[in-house]
Amino acid sequence: MPDYRRYRVPGGTYFFTVNLLERKKDLLVRHIxxxxxxxxxxxxxxPFHIDAWVVLPDHMHTVWTLPPGDDDFSNRWKSIKIRFVQKLPRTERRSKVRIAKGERGIWQRRFWEHVIRDENDYMRHVDYVHWNPMKHGLVQKVADWPYSSFHRYVRDGIYPEDWAGGLESQLDVIERE
Incomplete structure (x- = not known):
């Protein structure tokens, strides 16, 4: 197995995708x-700053900025995942490996991260976060999805309420990264 190393930038801004182990579940919105x-x-x-976040039934996307000199996003995710599962009843299926390690069967072990490189990269990823409920067919308009920082962006005058047209071609790039 290759020795995987995460690319870390102290005080950096990162895009993350975090998934449930069973991708057809709705635990994230049911237990929002x-x-x-x-x-x-x-x-x-x-502490960390949430630049953008969307929670879908079985996964979430977010953009965080860490404090200056800090690159420890992994332990932040570990803490969020542990705290979340501690609130849930133990009804999920668990593999023999997870049972042996004392792990719950809620989250995929890994998450995907991308270091934001510049302002254009930042806006593409923030747009992707907010557009994701439409991508998955959960809503017809981005504004209709309640579990999103999109509503803060509208309040702050960054997006219009009816935002989201024509992003598919721009956002395909993020999917291929």
Whole structure:
């Protein structure tokens, strides 16, 4: 197995995709308040800025900026994941390996990250985060998805309420990264 190393930039801005182990579940939106509390508690202990975030039924995308000199996003994700599953009943299927390691069967072990390189890269990824519920056919308009920082962007005058047209070709690049 190759020795995988994450690329880290202290104080950097990152795009993440985090998935449930069983991709057809809806735990993230069904237990959205538990997820929000897990994020709040983690941010209190290990601060970071949430630039953009969308929670879908079985995965989420987010853009974070870490404090200057800090590159430890892995332990932040670990904390969020642990806090979230501690609130859930133990009803999921678990493999023999997960049972032996004392792991729950909720999250995929790894997550995908991308270091944001410049302003254009930043905006492409923030747009991708907000457009994702439409991509998955969950809504007809981005504004209709409740679990998204899109609504903050509208309040702050960054996006119009009816934003999201014509992004498919631009955002395909992110999918191929």
């Amino acid at each position: 308040d538990d997820l929000r509390e897990a994020v709040r508690m983690t941010k209190r202990e290990r």
